[in-house]
Amino acid sequence: MSSVVSDMQGARSAHMKVKRMLPPVVRGLLWALIGFLIVNTLVSEVFDRMPYHPYVTRPSVTLGWVAAVIGWLLGVGAWEGFMKPYFGGTADWVVPNDWRKYFMYSIDHKVIGMQYIFSSLGGFLIAGFAAMLMRLELMKDHMWIFNNPGAYLSTVGIHGTVMMFSVGTVALIGGFGNYIVPLMIGANSTAYPRMSGISQWLVPAGIATVVLSPILGQWTTGWRGYEPLAGQDPAGIVFYYLGVFALTTSSLMVSINLTATILFKRAPGLTWNRIPMYAWGMLTVSLLNLIWLPEIQMTFLMGLLSAIIPLPYFSQLGSPLTYMEMFWLFGHPEVYIIVVPAFALWQELLPVMGQKSLFARQWGIIGLVFVMILSGLVWAHHMFTNMRNSQMLPFSFFTEMISIPTGFSFLVAIGTMWKSNLRLNTPTLFILMSLFNFLIGGVTGVLLADPVVNLQAHDTFFVIAHFHYTIIGGMVFSWFAAFYYWLPKFSGRMYNEFWGKIGAIWVFIGFNGVFFQLFLLGLKGMNRWVPVYPSYLQPMNFEISLFGFLLGLGFVFNFLHIAWMWHKGPVVGNNPWHSKTLEWQTSSPPANTNFDPIPQVIGSFYDYSDSKLAVATPYSDKKS
């Protein structure tokens, strides 16, 4: 296809020419600003003008935000890369092959995966900083960092929201999923690369929206945006709903893309029986996302309408408890959206590190799928304190039930390690730590699923400790394992084993030091969402804060180590782990075209009983 269109000077040019442009990110910010100013002005000064109202009102900021996000997406390159070709123009969007490609719209799944990884990493650091502020505040039993409770609660809300919606649901799915899954299934691209390119740029927009919410006002609801409490909050809650809407939209697009990719873009011979474990994890998680994200987006839209119109959906005129039900209907699957990729990672890494066939592979997959199915049946265990006794039994029962498929993942991992020659290197160490931490998180989850215990421990730090054990302990530790495991894939270089292990042990000690004590603190009566507390809890809180800073520094240390080795590490071969999965059967880092030719799969990826490769046309550097 080629068409020549005259440019603004009327010159017809079909040859090479260099065109200076604003950096796409800068242009996106500029277009966002213009869009916001135009729409906000129209709404607050023309269509919805009211005497005495300020320039920025809740309806105007909502619609202005929509315009700003559209401007931002078009500005970073969706205009040339998506809109113009959609309306029949030519796509004159060229991505240079240097560092610049990570800061503009791209349709290469590897670039998008990297962008997602860095976006969620940015979210992780911002939300981690918020956590440090919280720990700083809790070092004393009275206000001293924040000067009012609302500021502290807003910080708690920002920490939780950004961690859940831009790290937990994004890092392993949008990041590693986008990068690794097409490589794993022998595809050269995802199914919907242009949509995927757009979805990435919603993440920074969403993070920025949530983080900047205090500009509009405080919000006191934490990461759930509870109505009717949110209905009494200042305007900051509007940015909470909007930011989360952007982030969930992004996750939804990723899920659509990955599902279609896994369903339709597999290499020849890659039958359903041979789909790699991580791809299975991505598939189950994507189906969870496809089921539950639209539900929560609708709930948040209702919350938003309640806040800006206002409509009495969840006030005493409406149905106050409905929001909680609707939120947790998504909120519990959400936590499995976060840990299922971690389960899949255990089963992905351990056979490679042990060079031993995956034990009970089909049970591992059944475990993933049944966790996915059961996760939608347990939501009300978050609300034992406001339901009838008769309602508690089924939810308690299903919650205990979900530990069974979770146990499958453990048994698959343990069975794979059993009598294997396990290489105890950094990724393995992180996986083992993840298993250990998630076990503690899971067992305390079984405790909390008992209404008797729950009614005591509800809203205490016991609960906080439990879900941090599952989410940090399960997902973040696996995330680091994935970072170290796939670092040679991303960069062709290897990390330093000694410093990697130091980093792993460091965060492990810091993490357990913080969160194991939180169990005890919760049992002693420390409530969530309070910046001031009885003074007898202060010594332990002080100590936890010290461990918390240690943990924060440990995370930063690991990231610095990874970043350093990304550039300066020793160069290794294409397949340093001697893995059989497809992503290692091409060059590391992969070329612009992942596979040329597309490989033919002839065996299992997890069968280490012999040294035969699973592909018929293995990659070699020596092109004839």
Add this chain to the structure above:
Amino acid sequence: MSKVIDSHNGADSVGRREWGKGVFFGTLTVVLLIGIAVLFGRYWLEGIYQRTFEKTPMQGTVHVFQFDYYYEPRHLTWRVGDHVTLAIRNMSSTHWHEMVIGQGFDTVPTTFGPIPTQFKRDFWDGVPVTISDATHIDNLVLNHAKATFVGPKPNMATGGDFSPTIQPGGSINLTFTVPNKPGNWDYGCFVQQYMHYMAGMNGTITILPAK
């Protein structure tokens, strides 16, 4: 916008779009700094701005808007002897707000230390004030102010400093001649056990001596 050939076999025949490192990092740094400044220092910066640049004494109608949880404006300048109509309007859709003017604090002891309940000195003590256009007033405490009412009288209450407690969307006008009480005064909202005040619902008044 110029368009060039779209080519699917490499970018060689296509117009390169280049963009500079300096503009990119420069803009990002500036945006980041603005973001941090606005996020952490908005309240503080606004206060400094208003105290620095808005020193002309206000006469006639002075609008004060109440939001969750801040006043707009947050700094007022009056001159002794000037005629002022303070038009207070509660812009919140959910919260009752008041506007108390005074100096110093009266506190009550609590588990969490002393909590201010009202100002020690009430600005309105002995001040003749005309109260008009009162709508959606939850209650009005006069304390020692000398009030005349124009139009319907709002629901009256006693106890504490002079303060109109305004329901969401309500408003009240207070017309008075600035009394001879020069100096710096605070105003604030003590609703919900001083929480509104702590969250930023306070402001300052500079009263200049008569010319």
